[in-house]
Amino acid sequence: MSSIDHDSIRNAAPLGFDQNREDIARGKIESIEYFSTTVGCKRKAMIYLPPGYSEDFSYNVLYLLHGIGGDEEEWYKHAGPQVILDNLYADRKLAPMIVVLPNGRAMANDRAVGDLFDSDKLKAFEDFESDLLQDLIPYIESNYSVQIGREKRALAGLSMGGGQSLNIGLANLDRFAWIGGFSSAPNTKEPELLVPNPEEASAKLSLLWLSCGVLDNLKHVSDRTHAYLERNNVPHIWYEESGDHDWPVWKNDLYHFSQLIFR
Template sequence: MKKIVLYVGAFLFSIAGYAQQALWGGGDIVSPQINKDNSVTFRILAPKASKVEIEGDFLPAQKIKTPFGEVEAPGRVQLKEGKNGVWEYTSSILPSEMYNYSVYVNDFKTTDPSNVYQNRDIATITNYFLIGNGQADLYMVQDVPHGTVSKVWYNCPTLGMERRLTVYTPAGYESSNKKYPVLYLLHGAGGDENAWVEQGRAAQIMDNLIAQGKAEPMIVVMPNGNGAQQAAPGEAPNSMVKPQFMNPKTMDGEIEKAFPDIIKFVEKTYRVKKDKNNRAICGLSMGGFHSLYISAYYPNKFGYVGLFSAATSKQINNKNTSDVYENLDQKLATQFSNPPRLYWIGIGKTDFLYKDNIDFRKQLDEKGYKYTYVETDGGHIWRNWRVYLTEFAPLLFK
């Protein structure tokens, strides 16, 4: 009997050791290390490498050519090899922000093995870090009341499938009988219902703005804007596929026509105010395109509209004949005959959509339609879109 107990004990110990092998495999390398002056030191153990580089959005941007024109991409810098095969690089002093980066070892792209904090943007995994005492304080988890983030399935008869939303309810929602306004927050091309809570830090932003009294408590609904998808890749039946930039049924009118299914579900499921002036819609890039056309196609649905680095009518496939995109001038005339309380446009100075946004603003100016315009540095990047959300949300439902 004693032998059996010993064998069982040894077996269990071996299983525990196997299960926790990741603990013993970790080293004592600290990377990234945020220094007192807000410079950042990176360390990569690569004793047999001939070259190690960091690519990140905290470095001077490089220009690359794409089918959409020349765009900015994260810069790259080489690390220096030190003792014991540890390569190292210290950045310049960085302003408060959330930064993303990747590692290249002999031109092989990978992540920083010492940094467990990662995000997926379309099909790319990158590490990230935050530097506080400024803008990024809004992106950090602070000691404030926290809302709830839920992944919720709803029926979408227009698209003929069950689909998923990410829904943020503010602190106190579960314990109150109060009704709340709703912000519909839309992602860009290649994104999904996870994008704004992961890359966009939407939950942290809303928690902190509400706690500071800068934003009204509101429900934030983040749909999947890819009309052929039920949910994010890997999170729906038969969806273990590589994420791609352009998905079927994204800018063909289908998502716009299906949007009332989302509103109907939200207003049936949550305690919300159901009038135009308690609904807002905004989005980045393709999501800005959707926001523009959804709000114009349903002119009495939204009292607040936000276009973040928005695509415009020029991005519509010429073969597309959906009535959603036809007669925009007439649709805008109807929308602005009883205008939104806020029509907000934000764009980066080096965004590849900058000229298109100028043209769209001229279209609004010629008709005397009032809007708020914000111009920032930088291009078509999450850094801008997070800032836009922090500026747009406080203006809602006042």
């Protein structure tokens, strides 16, 4: 794993990091549809294309997942990720990447309605692994100018999506080298199942990021994962930050995590 400047993430993102700035280049964020063989129908996602996106250049890809109460628009509606990323590009702090915002609930009616904890909805979050690997990633790689390979893909998410990112990413180290869990929820597998081979994980990971607000009542999930990784000498960033299970935490996580990947 490459060395990380831990001091760069000890402080909260600077004031204005999530505010529109005048006179900077802007990327585009738009909705897309792809056919999911996993679900058997078309599914929606959003995609962020950085300022100056060009088919003449090949980009890295970050797949960024939402929580149990959200869908492909959750990050867009609550965090304005395109604003955060545009500002970072203007300051020359990001490697070139596109960001894909999927719907992590892989079922025909994938809206966040009714009892979000129904067994079929929870299973749909598990089924998303197949949708991501077999359907969405091939769609993105066929329709956008992106680089192919594990070192060119990152997977991160918040809460339920944080658990998904750890579960899927660490089980598919041949697909992802950069993995982040923000305030990961109890869907996160037990550490011994997440990382059954610490030596292999240590050798293959370029970055494993765990973060959580100190007031979060789900922090025990991240605590146990961090403790296992530390005990087994798996390099990772453990970032305890002020805040609860909420958007100020996750926007701060995106600000820091996005600057570390694809380096």
